[in-house]
Amino acid sequence: MKAVWQLWLQPCRQFIVVAVLMQLAWLGGAVALGCVGAFGVAAAGAAAMLFGFGAWFWFTMLGLSLRGLCRPEGFLLPDFRHRLFLAGMLHVAQWALLPTLAALLLGVPHAMPGGAAVLLLAAVGLAATSARYINLLVWGLFVLAGWQPGLAGQITRAVVASPWAVPLALLLAVLIASLSLRAMLRIEDRETDSSPLENAQLGRSRARSLDGTPVRRGKLARHIGAIFDGTSRRAMEQALAHYRRKPTWRLRMVLVRRLLLPHDNPQAIALRLLLVAAIVTFYVLAVMHRQRFNAVVVGAYAILLGLSRFPQLGRGMRQMRPNLADLYLTLAPPTRADYQQTLLDALVVLVPITVLSTVAYTGLGIVLTHAAEPLRMLLDAAIVSVGASLTALAVHLIGPEGSFGRGLVDLGVTLGAMAVYWSGYWLLGALGHAIGSGVLLLLTLGFGLGVWTSARREYLRRPPCFDAPLA
Structure with a gap:
């Protein structure tokens, strides 16, 4: 017993x-x-x-x-x-x-x-x-x-x-x-492991057991995963071919990005936006068509969906520490700070990707809900997502190691982004689109750049770590 x-x-x-x-x-x-x-x-x-x-x-x-x-x-x-x-x-x-x-x-x-x-x-x-x-x-x-x-x-x-x-x-x-x-x-072969930095919105990184091992997926999930893997493979092959023909710093950075962020290439981003748009459209038309609600909430949901990428980034970078040793030896940087700077330059692309996704989701929500002030919502979501993305990327790169501390950081960033979004919506209504967006951009971008600059300085100061994270 x-x-x-x-x-x-x-x-x-x-x-x-x-x-x-x-x-x-x-x-x-x-x-x-x-x-x-x-x-x-x-x-x-x-x-x-x-x-x-x-x-x-x-x-x-x-x-x-x-x-x-x-x-x-x-x-x-x-x-x-x-x-x-x-x-x-x-x-x-x-x-x-x-x-x-x-x-x-x-x-x-x-x-x-x-x-x-x-x-x-x-x-x-x-x-x-x-x-x-x-x-x-x-x-x-x-x-x-x-x-x-x-x-x-x-x-x-x-x-x-x-x-x-x-x-x-x-x-x-x-x-x-x-x-x-x-x-x-059912006893069958274990699912192929995936990169911890894959986008989790429709990828495989969510489908994990509590011990971190991948779980079995259905046929539809495997088919969608194969499509994403195909886009990653083609993007990597193209980046490698371009770098071999002309080994410049920019193409080298693209190659590192394709390696670290396999599902954040243009084809995968477009496919992810289409899949999310299809799901959201079906949900709104099937469930919410009879209900009346505040359409401004759509922008807040879009920001939440965009910011969900960064907690996974923090976890994934810690899980990939042993694998990043191979990248360090391959790049052979002159100094440790050069290697850290390479990682920062590769990962900062997530900020424009998040802003693009947030604006796209907000625009889709505006169309589906027939929002009364679409321009005000789009400006608010776009401006807030820039500062929130910079802040989230910064704090998850240098944030605490433990899961409890990371959870608190994620909660703080999320609540702060929601507060700024609703305050920004009020500000645009009170001061007008031109003056209000300028003030909001100055405040949010100033704060985000300040946090990002401090985090960048701290990240460059730290030596690279290739030890596996403690369980």
């Missing part, structure tokens, strides 16, 4: 804060279930909500934990599948079987449908990390429900009132869980 207990503890070890919150939610559901006699249906509803919410998140964490455990070498452990099954039954018993049994003993109305619904939510949470097509199907059902809420409400009431509701929910939960576990327990 020791191995089963260790398997049960995996979500607690890897997501300690969320795991504690979910266990408190389970205790709260148990307390609410015990108060059914005093408070009636209200207590039963609160218990069902806590158990359903907790089961969804708990089994999502469980799926994330299993992604790192269910690797080919893991199946060599004695009775691994059997003990994994026992640990899974403990999770099911805690979140679905015991609450349902207690509800039946207490005479709670609709105890069996509630227990079946909790089990179905747990299966969906498990599928969210392994069988992504099931997660996409569930998301599509929510989209359809938001499109026709009246029809969705009628179907839901008819299903709940039907005597087949409980067997159908149980059968669906078993089917989803079996498909999810089949994907996890």
